[in-house]
Amino acid sequence: MRKIGIIGAGHVGLVTGACFAKLGNKVICCDNDREKIEKIKNLIIPFYEPGLEEIVKEGIEKGLLSFTDSIYEVVENSEIIFIAVGTPPTEEGKADLSYVENVTIEIAKALTKIKEKNPQKELYKLIVEKSTVPVFTSEWVRKTLELLTPTGIEFDIAANPEFLREGSAINDFFHPDRIIIGVESERGKKIFEEIYEPINCPKIFTDIKSAELIKHASNSFLALKISYINAIANICEKVGADVEVVAEGMGLDRRIGKEFLKAGIGYGGSCLPKDVSAFIHICEEIGYSFNLLKEVQKINQYQRQLIIKKAKDLLWNLKGKIIGIFGLSFKPNTDDIREAPSIEVINLLLKEKAILKCYDPKAIENMKKIYPDIFYSEDPYLVAKDCNLLVFLTDWECFKELDFKKIKELMQTPYIIDGRNFLNYKFLKSLGFVYRGIGRKID
Ligand code: UDX
Numbered sequence: 001m002r003k004i005g006i007i008g009a010g011h012v013g014l015v016t017g018a019c020f021a022k023l024g025n026k027v028i029c030c031d032n033d034r035e036k037i038e039k040i041k042n043l044i045i046p047f048y049e050p051g052l053e054e055i056v057k058e059g060i061e062k063g064l065l066s067f068t069d070s071i072y073e074v075v076e077n078s079e080i081i082f083i084a085v086g087t088p089p090t091e092e093g094k095a096d097l098s099y100v101e102n103v104t105i106e107i108a109k110a111l112t113k114i115k116e117k118n119p120q121k122e123l124y125k126l127i128v129e130k131s132t133v134p135v136f137t138s139e140w141v142r143k144t145l146e147l148l149t150p151t152g153i154e155f156d157i158a159a160n161p162e163f164l165r166e167g168s169a170i171n172d173f174f175h176p177d178r179i180i181i182g183v184e185s186e187r188g189k190k191i192f193e194e195i196y197e198p199i200n201c202p203k204i205f206t207d208i209k210s211a212e213l214i215k216h217a218s219n220s221f222l223a224l225k226i227s228y229i230n231a232i233a234n235i236c237e238k239v240g241a242d243v244e245v246v247a248e249g250m251g252l253d254r255r256i257g258k259e260f261l262k263a264g265i266g267y268g269g270s271c272l273p274k275d276v277s278a279f280i281h282i283c284e285e286i287g288y289s290f291n292l293l294k295e296v297q298k299i300n301q302y303q304r305q306l307i308i309k310k311a312k313d314l315l316w317n318l319k320g321k322i323i324g325i326f327g328l329s330f331k332p333n334t335d336d337i338r339e340a341p342s343i344e345v346i347n348l349l350l351k352e353k354a355i356l357k358c359y360d361p362k363a364i365e366n367m368k369k370i371y372p373d374i375f376y377s378e379d380p381y382l383v384a385k386d387c388n389l390l391v392f393l394t395d396w397e398c399f400k401e402l403d404f405k406k407i408k409e410l411m412q413t414p415y416i417i418d419g420r421n422f423l424n425y426k427f428l429k430s431l432g433f434v435y436r437g438i439g440r441k442i443d
Pocket of ligand 1: 164165166226259261262263264266267268269272
């Protein structure tokens with residue numbers, strides 16, 4: 001059992017903390033948002049992640065998981081400190097490292113205080129970046145700690161990037177494809193070997209910069225795969241081929257792999273868009289123009305506009321047309337709408353003066369904060385009522401179970417755009433719907 005501290009109780013931090021407690025470690029999670037900490041203590045999880053509430057509850061009940069808003073308390077009570085605070089994009093698209101910087105300064109202050117209280121006692125901490133940060137961040141963390149702490153404090157810096165996907169984050173923690181650990185001391189390496197011992201997967205120990213780059217390179221590559229298949233989807237539409245079949249044919253080549261070849265309205269979320277953009281900036285700063293990734297972004301942007309083009313192809317003018325939006329979250333099984341394609345699609349439809357009605361199983365409350373004045377309902381049939389067109393933007397499984405016969409009767413005109421290619425178009429056509437997918441051949 002190790003004593004682990006997590007700074008930042010967001011998606012990454014809270015999942016990581018709860019999972020380490022599940023593995024039997026003593027974990028203390030910290031966030032500067034006191035209200036959030038109080039809520040989590042009372043099992044009100046600030047976001048939706050399947051299975052998380054149960055393991056937070058279990059950790060608290062077993063006395064293995066606790067929460068605080070004091071960084072000092074974390075530093076005092078843990079040997080390993082994970083920094084899992086946000087690195088949101090700045091206006092230019094760089095990663096804003098001010099939270100990481102503030103936390104580092106707070107850690108330095110805490111270490112100084114602890115040393116002053118107990119000058120004779122050995123003081124060692126392993127400080128780990130968990131947030132996605134540009135290469136060189138670890139050097140800044142190290143330099144800052146060295147400058148701001150007195151002598152006699154030993155610490156190692158490490159990078160241990162997360163690859164958790166929202167909606168399956170718990171499973172991803174316990175069954176990852178690999179664990180990447182950038183650590184440059186034997187002492188630090190040993191600790192990682194121990195805390196990740198129960199997890200069975202390849203563990204790559206490397207230098208810190210390579211670990212930081214693996215994260216950027218991986219997420220950017222995933223985004224590239226999605227944009228690539230979306231470009232192919234657009235070509236398929238022009239030549240009358242079917243992107244699903246093309247993706248299947250490509251994916252069976254093990255060198256390519258079938259994952260992340262689902263064409264649609266493009267990637268969103270708190271990671272891929274931000275990471276691609278940050279990576280482009282990091283590369284600019286070191287004198288490399290990563291034009292390939294700029295194209296990845298352009299294609300992703302185009303996919304959103306494509307929905308408007310397809311809507312116009314069906315409805316001619318969008319002004320005054322009633323359009324039902326099904327799916328607001330950036331992907332299923334989450335209430336997260338950060339960088340969700342739906343935000344842009346709604347914006348573009350509003351510019352065309354369409355009348356919007358929105359439904360999502362989890363994300364309505366979040367979307368209301370951005371667009372408070374449009375119509376939302378928890379009842380999908382009420383949303384479908386009187387619509388000229390339904391646009392599906394998130395591939396929630398439950399959408400497949402909707403009573404489409406009833407929906408068709410409720411609509412003014414039976415048009416569907418499936419932005420995720422996940423609905424059974426043959427069935428929809430048999431009911432009399434006019435269906436449009438993304439690069440799908442409709443026979
Ligand atoms: C991502 C990475 O997968 C994870 O490893 C990382 O560390 C955090 O960022 P996440 O943002 O939770 O995870 O979502 P992910 O499942 O990767 O999907 C991202 C977006 O791409 C979603 O909007 C999804 O709908 C879209 N997507 C995904 C596609 O459009 N097509 C695909 O084939 C796969």
